Amino acid sequence: MSAVDSAVTDRFIEILDRLGEKSIEDYYNPYQMFVWPDELPEDMFWMSQDLVSAHGTDLAEELGPSGMRSLSKWESINFYSLNVHGIRELLTEVISRIHMPGFEVPSDFFHHFIGEENEHMWFFAEFCRRYGKKIYQSGAPKLSRVEDTDVENFLVFARILLFEEMVDHYNLAMSEDESLHETIRQVNRIHHQDESRHIAFGRELVSLLYGTLRDRLDEARLREIEGYLKRYLVYSIQSFYNPYVYRDAGIADSLGFRGRLLADERRRPFERRAVRKPLSFLVRTGIFADDVLPTV
Amino acid sequence: MTSRLDPVREWILARHPELDDLDSHLDLIENRLIDSLTFIEFVFLIEQHSGESIPMDTIQVDDFRTLNSIGKRYFQLTD
Ligand SMILES: [Fe+2]
Numbered sequence: 001m002s003a004v005d006s007a008v009t010d011r012f013i014e015i016l017d018r019l020g021e022k023s024i025e026d027y028y029n030p031y032q033m034f035v036w037p038d039e040l041p042e043d044m045f046w047m048s049q050d051l052v053s054a055h056g057t058d059l060a061e062e063l064g065p066s067g068m069r070s071l072s073k074w075e076s077i078n079f080y081s082l083n084v085h086g087i088r089e090l091l092t093e094v095i096s097r098i099h100m101p102g103f104e105v106p107s108d109f110f111h112h113f114i115g116e117e118n119e120h121m122w123f124f125a126e127f128c129r130r131y132g133k134k135i136y137q138s139g140a141p142k143l144s145r146v147e148d149t150d151v152e153n154f155l156v157f158a159r160i161l162l163f164e165e166m167v168d169h170y171n172l173a174m175s176e177d178e179s180l181h182e183t184i185r186q187v188n189r190i191h192h193q194d195e196s197r198h199i200a201f202g203r204e205l206v207s208l209l210y211g212t213l214r215d216r217l218d219e220a221r222l223r224e225i226e227g228y229l230k231r232y233l234v235y236s237i238q239s240f241y242n243p244y245v246y247r248d249a250g251i252a253d254s255l256g257f258r259g260r261l262l263a264d265e266r267r268r269p270f271e272r273r274a275v276r277k278p279l280s281f282l283v284r285t286g287i288f289a290d291d292v293l294p295t296v
Numbered sequence: 297m298t299s300r301l302d303p304v305r306e307w308i309l310a311r312h313p314e315l316d317d318l319d320s321h322l323d324l325i326e327n328r329l330i331d332s333l334t335f336i337e338f339v340f341l342i343e344q345h346s347g348e349s350i351p352m353d354t355i356q357v358d359d360f361r362t363l364n365s366i367g368k369r370y371f372q373l374t375d
């Protein structure tokens with residue numbers, strides 16, 4: 001059982017200490033922090049225009065400005081719903097590892113992580129329930145386990161990192177978008193601030209865990225891991241094209257609409273933008289041999 | 297013989313070039329032809345081709361295990 005403890009370096013411990021201190025310094029009370037107006041204006045975009053899933057396509061033209069505004073509202077509820085479900089999954093994984101053999105060293109940081117994620121989950125759920133009157137459901141069941149514990153540990157933290165990096169692309173853009181309502185900017189800004197610590201931690205941890213795999217596994221198995229993570233990225237990108245969202249936005253053939261967007265080459269540059277940072281990290285660390293994502 | 301299930305069969309085969317054909321009773325999940333990352337796409341595909349809406353909260357993974365069970369549950373097919 002190697003997990004983390006047997007692989008730690010001085011650098012890792014130093015960064016953990018620094019990030020733990022930052023967590024304490026930046027600590028805030030989320031239940032008092034936010035200004036929640038009774039409602040948000042329907043005549044504004046709720047999500048940055050270039051983050052809307054139909055942006056840059058003929059379908060955006062077909063919807064027109066008011067259709068795109070409505071879509072932006074429901075896509076923002078979908079984005080926060082994805083966060084709620086993503087956080088539940090990552091909390092489950094981290095909670096099952098904290099203070100267990102092999103995870104003593106990062107456990108102090110896990111306490112910050114778990115506490116902060118619980119609060120993120122609360123404010124994302126709060127936004128959904130206040131302004132969308134719903135949280136979109138998550139459809140992905142857990143179907144199979146990985147037999148090799150080290151590979152399983154690596155994949156768990158790699159998935160968490162990729163999820164947090166993608167979310168951060170949206171958070172950062174929306175926190176800086178002056179056309180959005182202040183409450184929307186605030187939710188995204190505060191999450192972005194906390195996530196910068198989680199992402200810094202995640203990159204260190206993922207690099208460390210990969211080191212142990214690289215020493216032990218053959219090239220074919222390493223490429224299999226690359227293939228899986230690439231499919232995870234594509235799966236994450238596709239979760240932003242939600243047919244239930246299209247239905248709520250008043251689009252008649254929601255699955256057909258989704259299919260047309262997924263097939264539209266003009267969407268690829270926007271999708272690439274959302275995964276640019278994690279992709280370059282994975283290529284730089286040698287976890288990925290190239291930055292080509294599967295198309296099917 | 298063609299079947300309304302053909303697009304479903306072809307979708308799986310397209311993702312698994314190592315397979316020549318797909319037995320209707322093969323467990324797609326046990327054999328990892330469908331996993332957590334493809335499950336939702338797979339549900340959407342079945343929804344589109346069966347014309348039946350599949351609300352997320354009604355999903356029973358066992359209904360999706362084999363082409364046979366999918367046919368029975370969503371395409372009103374018998375054995
Ligand atoms: Fe978070």
Ligand SMILES: [Fe+2]
Nearest residue numbers: 117164195198
């Ligand atoms: Fe996080």
